[in-house]
Amino acid sequence: MDTEPIVPPRTAGARPPRGLLTLWGVEMWERFSFYGMRAILVLFLAAPAESRGLGLAPHIAAAVFGMYGALVNLLALPGGWLADRLWGSYRAVVWGGVVIAAGHAVLAVPGGVAFAYTGLLLVAAGTGLLKPGISTMVGRLYDSEDGVDRTRGEDTARRDAGFSLFYMGISIGAFAAPLITGYLGERINWHAGFGAAAVGMLIGLVICVRGRGRLPDAPRAPVRTAPAADLRRMFLASGAAVVFLAVVFALCVLCGQSAADGVIQSVTLLTIAVPLVYFVVLFRTTGLDPVDRSRLGAYVWIFLAASVFWMIAEQGGSLISLFARDHVDRDLFGWEFPTSWFQSLGPLYSIVLATAFAALWLRLGSRQPSTAAKFSLGLFGLGVATLITAGAAAAADGGRVTPLWLIVAFFVQIMAEMCLSPTGLSVTTRLAPSRFANQIMSLWFLSVAMGSALSAQVVRLTTVWSPATYFAVLATAALLCSAGVALARKRLRHLMRGVT
The missing domain is CATH 1.20.5 (Single alpha-helices involved in coiled-coils or other helix-helix interfaces)
Structure with missing residues (x-):
């Protein structure tokens, strides 16, 4: 006779696990602080000294913005290592939040270049600590959940639903942040905007600490001791960097x-x-079978295509923001709204489109486009969005254009991102050899870092090209890359060895 207790249909599945709302609040406020600061960063860097900015040339301000984006994703590697091997996810999130809040507080002090760059480094380091840990904690809520039938896919469905709710918090925080920090920064004082970002992170920290009892073993997990060989490799890698x-x-x-x-x-x-x-x-790892080696070869091309995408897409927060400041008519019923409010468009579109795209892929099922086709569509959409921006620059011709240009451009860009970004995360998990799953996921975030770093280089071309020419060249690069991925889809399918 089966002696296993019968779980009624209610199970734990009737409501989210304890702790999800806590992590949702932490991430929403952390993203509020992150995107709030990011929305006004390039404007502050490029603002003249009489406006209490740093007075950097536009291409230098955009390059610093790119460097910041690169460091945020690059520092997630040691941050993830510390969370996995020493501190545990909860401590990494808490200390990451403390460092982020300290960074925003330093930015809130009108101390010139030294304070600005120190604050940026602190925010990047803290985000590198917090970013890997908090997503891991969401997953562990479901690992420790009782009363869930894992044999019928209930665990997977609940986990997916939980992450969907979690990422909705990200979008809400990212949407609201520019509206508040942008108004404070542009209309009152740049440092008031940075101060609001610091307050947002402090609220997230309070939620995390007060809700620690609802997180799985968070406050009770002991500080671990990593093997000596691992510590030696980490110190060598950090020293070499x-x-x-x-x-x-x-x-x-x-x-x-x-x-x-x-x-x-x-x-x-x-x-x-x-x-x-x-x-x-x-590639040089011994014992790697031919199938895994072939899939790694396919991932090299996916990594490069993603890097090109992020190189262009990340300029929405830098050069396009500066273009909006100087060449877009922001009059709203006789009141000029802040430039940084354009940065709320992306999160708003994400909230609206994410569910629609997920439903579309589910509806298409086995008939949905392949990974290569989705990447090609994403790069094509990005090329179209950048062409629209080039059209706006040409129409401005030293004057101002209607904001509809950017409203449409951001909409097309987010549609493109919906094709490429979730697909990239998904194919990363499917192409990764089981022994390298975490390392390959790190490579996906490194593609964002590499794209941000490359954007810091290409923005120099704005010193020799007009905005219209610059954006047209970037659009052409995206369209050519899209065509290249489309033409290589059969080769990629062969290299993927059954991963479609």
């Missing part, structure tokens, strides 16, 4: 470049070198 940055920076300065250019060049080269080393090490 620091030496690499110092050498490249010194060479740039000796060649007559400014300190800012030296930082940009050194971080860009490091961001390119890290994934290159990752791929070399993975």
Whole structure:
């Protein structure tokens, strides 16, 4: 006789697990602080000194913005290692939040360049700690859940629903943040906007600490001791990265470049070198069977295509924001709304389109486009969105254009991102050899870092090209990359070895 207790249909599945609302609140406020600061960052960097900005040239301000984006994703690697091997996810999230709040607080002090760059480094380091840990904690809520039938897919359905709710918090925080920090920063004082971002992160920290009892073993998990060999490898890798940055920076300065250019060049080269080393090490691993080796080969092309996408898409928060400041008519019933409010369009479109795209792929089922086709569609959509921006720049011709140009451009860009970004995350998990699952997922985030770093380089072209020419060239690059992925889809399908 079966002696296992019968679980009534209610089970735990009638409501989310304890702790999900806590993590939802933490992530919403953390994203509020992140996107709130990001919405006004390039405007602050490029604002003249009389407006209490740093007075950087537009292409330098955009390059610093790109460097910040690269560091946020690059520092997720050591942050994830600390969470996995030493502190545990809860401590990584808490200390990451403390460092983020400290970074925003430093930015809120009108102390000039030194305070601004110190604050950016602190926010990037704290985000690198918090970002990997909090998603892991969401998954562990479902690992420890009782009363769920895992043999009938109930666990998977509930987990997917939980992550959907979790990411809705991200979108809400990202949508609301520019409306508040943008108004404070542009209409009152830049540092008031950064201060609002600090308050947002502090609220998230309070929610995390007060709700720690609802998180799985969060406050009781002991601090672990990593094996000596792992610690030695981590110290060697960190030391090598620091030496690499110092050498490249010194060479740039000796060649007559400014300190800012030296930082940009050194971080860009490091961001390119890290994934290159990752791929070399993975391919040279002994015992890797031919199928996994072939799938890694396919992932190289996916990584490069994603890097091109992010290189162009990330400029929506930098150069396009500066273009909106100077060349878009922002009059609303006689009142000029802040430039940074355009940064709320992306999250708003994401909230609306995410469910629609998920339903579309489910409806198409086995008839939905392949991974290569979705990547090609994403790059094509990005090319179209950038062409629209080029059209706006041409129509402005030194004057101002209707905001409808950017409203439509951001809508097309988010549609493109819906094709490429979730597909990239999904195919990363499916192409990864089981022994390298976490490392391959790190590579996906490194594609964002590499795209951000490359954007810091290409923005230099704005010093020799008009905005219309610059955006038209970027659009052409995206369309050519889209065509290349489409033409190579059969080859990619062969390399993927059954992963469609």
